Amino acid sequence: MSLLVVGLSHRSAPVSVLERASLNAEEQVGLLHDTVAAEPAAEAALLATCNRIELYADVDKFHAGVAELSTLLARHCGVGLDELTPYLYVHYEDRAVHHLFSVACGLDSMVVGEGQILGQIKDSLGRAQEQRTAGRLLNELFQQALRVGKRAHSETGIDRAGQSLVTFGLEQLAAGGAVEKWAEGRTALVIGAGSMSSLAAATLARAGVAEVVVANRTFERAERLARILMEGDDTDVLARAVPMDAVPAELTRADVAVSCTGATGVVLTAESIAAAVRGRTGEPVTEVGDDRRPAHGTEGRRTPARADVRETPLPPTGVGTDEDCPLDLTGTGFSVHGEAAVAGMDAATLEQHAAWVDKGTAVRVVEDARRGAEADAELISALAATAATVGRIPERRKPEPVEIPRPEPVLFLLDLAMPRDVDAAVHRLAGVRLVDIESLAEASADAPMASDVDLVRRIVADEVAAFGAAQRAAHITPTVVALRSMAADVVAGEIARLEGRLPGLDDKHRAEITQTVRRVVDKLLHAPTVRVKQLAAEPGGAGYADALRTLFDLDAGTADSVAAAGGAQNAQNAKNSEKTSKNRGPA
Numbered sequence: 001m002s003l004l005v006v007g008l009s010h011r012s013a014p015v016s017v018l019e020r021a022s023l024n025a026e027e028q029v030g031l032l033h034d035t036v037a038a039e040p041a042a043e044a045a046l047l048a049t050c051n052r053i054e055l056y057a058d059v060d061k062f063h064a065g066v067a068e069l070s071t072l073l074a075r076h077c078g079v080g081l082d083e084l085t086p087y088l089y090v091h092y093e094d095r096a097v098h099h100l101f102s103v104a105c106g107l108d109s110m111v112v113g114e115g116q117i118l119g120q121i122k123d124s125l126g127r128a129q130e131q132r133t134a135g136r137l138l139n140e141l142f143q144q145a146l147r148v149g150k151r152a153h154s155e156t157g158i159d160r161a162g163q164s165l166v167t168f169g170l171e172q173l174a175a176g177g178a179v180e181k182w183a184e185g186r187t188a189l190v191i192g193a194g195s196m197s198s199l200a201a202a203t204l205a206r207a208g209v210a211e212v213v214v215a216n217r218t219f220e221r222a223e224r225l226a227r228i229l230m231e232g233d234d235t236d237v238l239a240r241a242v243p244m245d246a247v248p249a250e251l252t253r254a255d256v257a258v259s260c261t262g263a264t265g266v267v268l269t270a271e272s273i274a275a276a277v278r279g280r281t282g283e284p285v286t287e288v289g290d291d292r293r294p295a296h297g298t299e300g301r302r303t304p305a306r307a308d309v310r311e312t313p314l315p316p317t318g319v320g321t322d323e324d325c326p327l328d329l330t331g332t333g334f335s336v337h338g339e340a341a342v343a344g345m346d347a348a349t350l351e352q353h354a355a356w357v358d359k360g361t362a363v364r365v366v367e368d369a370r371r372g373a374e375a376d377a378e379l380i381s382a383l384a385a386t387a388a389t390v391g392r393i394p395e396r397r398k399p400e401p402v403e404i405p406r407p408e409p410v411l412f413l414l415d416l417a418m419p420r421d422v423d424a425a426v427h428r429l430a431g432v433r434l435v436d437i438e439s440l441a442e443a444s445a446d447a448p449m450a451s452d453v454d455l456v457r458r459i460v461a462d463e464v465a466a467f468g469a470a471q472r473a474a475h476i477t478p479t480v481v482a483l484r485s486m487a488a489d490v491v492a493g494e495i496a497r498l499e500g501r502l503p504g505l506d507d508k509h510r511a512e513i514t515q516t517v518r519r520v521v522d523k524l525l526h527a528p529t530v531r532v533k534q535l536a537a538e539p540g541g542a543g544y545a546d547a548l549r550t551l552f553d554l555d556a557g558t559a560d561s562v563a564a565a566g567g568a569q570n571a572q573n574a575k576n577s578e579k580t581s582k583n584r585g586p587a
Contacts, residue, residue: 003137004062005096006069006088007047007054010110013087015438019419021077021084023048024264031055031076032133038072040065043135045128045142047103049120050165050196050418050437051110053077054103056096058137066090098464100141104149105456106158110437110444111168112453113158118149119195137471148463155459157452165440166200166258169414170207172435172443173256183207189254190214191247191268192261193221196416198228200258205229205237212239213254215247217261251276256412259421270425273411277431280410287428409433473533476545480529482554487521 010018023031028046035044035057043058055073059065070088074081091099099108104121106113125142128134134142152158167179174182188209190201193216201212212229216222222241229239242250251257251272261267274285407430415422415436426434495514499505505513532544548554 002059002062002093003056003096003141004059004065004069005054005056005091005099006066006073007052008084008087008089009052009054009108010437010441011108012089015418015420015436015441017079017084017087018051018053018437021053021073021079022264022419023053023076024262027076028127029131031072032128032131034072034076035069036133038068040068043128043138044133045124045138047100047121047124049117050416051441052103052108056100056138056141058135062092094464094468097141097467098460100145101148101460101463101467102457104145105152105460106149107453107456107460110441111165112444114164114168115149115153115159116164116196116199118146121145121149140471141467144463144467148460151463152456152459156455158456164199164203165416166196166203166414168444169258169416169435169440170203172440173412173414173433175433179207183209183256185210186255187211187253188213189247189250189257190225191244191257191259191421192216192417193218193225194260194262196260197258198225200260200414200416201225201229201239202232204256204258205232205235205239209237209256212237213250214239214241215244215250216241217244219243248272248276251411252279254411256414258414258416260416261421263417263421264419266423267417267421268413268423268426270423270429273413273422273426273432274429277411277429281431285432286430288430407431476533476548479545479548479554480533483529483548483552484525486552486554487525488518491517491521 008018008021013021023046028048032044032046035041035055040059040061041057042060045056047054047056053073055069057065057069059069070085071081073088074084077084100121102108103117106115106117109117121142125134125139125146128138128142170179170183183204184207186209188201188204188211190197190204190212193214197214197216201214205212212226214222214226214229216225219241222243226239226241229235229237247268251268257268259267277285410431411433413422413426413432413434415434418437420436422434422436424436424438426432491514494517495510498513499510532548535544
């Protein structure tokens with residue numbers, strides 16, 4: 001059996017596809033059970049976060065496994081397989097291990113180094129254990145991924161390379177300024193009371209907001225979060241809970257709103273946000289260009305969704321209307337087919353079409369019947385001078401983009417949900433600054449990387465090699481156990497035969513003979529079994545177990561029963577370990 005992962009993330013798919021492919025809790029459970037029910041897969045675990053969906057499985061056939069997992073993902077996500085396939089990635093065996101360890105260390109996160117992914121991996125393992133879809137391989141893999149992630153955070157400064165998604169989002173709302181200065185004295189509305197919303201509320205409280213209002217569909221959970229904020233020792237923030245139907249009224253009071261719910265549809269529409277801004281300012285809300293350019297010096301990465309451009313006027317002209325004229329100077333502007341179209345053209349031909357380009361301006365040539373060689377040279381020189389001045393004769397005059405100044409926002413929105421909670425049309429509303437998963441993805445593309453990232457990559461590489469060696473060694477252990485069991489049976493049988501031939505053998509001599517025979521067998525088996533474990537731990541060593549079974553004519557069923565018993569015990573040990581050593585990071 002071999003490890004396979006099929007998935008998509010913010011690195012492979014646009015936010016719109018991730019949004020459509022998101023799975024609720026019931027759909028995740030259904031996907032797990034359908035995966036283990038499929039022929040190629042024996043185990044399954046699902047890592048589903050706001051910016052990734054990855055299905056891990058222990059499969060016996062690579063191609064059949066890829067086809068089956070891809071089909072199941074598409075079916076449960078409700079996205080056609082043909083549409084989903086271009087965004088899927090596949091990792092197999094050691095590459096799959098390397099991918100999960102990198103994810104656990106935050107190297108594959110939207111914000112490099114963020115630690116929330118550890119809680120999400122822990123939840124994924126817990127879900128697979130609860131549904132009994134994780135066996136020995138996935139239990140050991142996910143447990144080791146958690147240990148590798150914690151090691152990366154404790155032994156390196158990877159935390160300095162990035163922040164949590166919440167902190168990064170607040171920095172974007174602050175437009176690159178200090179979050180504490182931006183948040184001081186503001187009123188914050190937090191919609192949702194899950195792990196991400198709780199983290200957002202706590203972060204805002206520590207940043208210095210004056211009040212946090214928590215809204216949630218389950219009012220008791222909102223009250224609990226508000227009480228935790230009020231009782232915290234590191235803040236003196238005021239906090240209160242409200243029902244979800246109070247959100248429109250609270251939006252007219254709030255300066256900043258953070259939304260992260262499990263809703264499958266939009267929670268805050270453009271109309272509701274416009275009404276909130278109108279309630280604050282008393283003026284109608286207009287639409288401006290969709291300005292989602294991130295802070296931190298990344299201006300210019302996104303062009304506005306609306307065509308807010310100003311045309312540069314061009315002089316009208318009626319020349320160049322001949323059918324075969326290479327200089328098309330018709331319409332409201334002009335375009336020239338390029339230097340190649342006029343290269344080698346003599347002055348008479350240019351004069352026939354009665355135009356040339358002089359620094360981007362169409363100029364009519366004064367007809368001169370007395371024009372001779374000197375005039376010809378003058379025309380050609382003028383054309384050459386123009387090409388030399390502008391570098392080339394432009395094919396068309398492009399409109400120049402013009403920045404449309406936006407008014408200062410009166411309402412800041414941070415949408416951390418997937419699928420989105422806030423209507424994307426809010427980006428076009430004046431007086432509102434919206435940061436969502438899509439704009440965070442663009443901003444993080446240019447975020448600085450810490451030097452500690454290289455250290456984490458080395459840790460991941462070492463841990464992948466160690467995990468692979470341990471798995472390959474574990475693969476041969478049942479065969480070695482079966483070999484020693486067979487040897488013990490042979491010794492017991494021969495001692496029984498000896499007792500039949502020597503019935504008068506006393507207990508002392510019988511014990512001495514038995515011990516001697518066992519020592520001989522152990523010494524004969526010691527070197528081969530130690531060496532075969534070493535060889536099996538190396539890359540390509542998986543075949544040594546089969547060779548050992550063949551050489552000693554071992555019953556394959558015996559080795560499989562040993563492996564199954566060991567796998568069940570390992571799974572139980574992993575589950576017990578999960579209960580006793582819980583990850584304290586945000587889920």
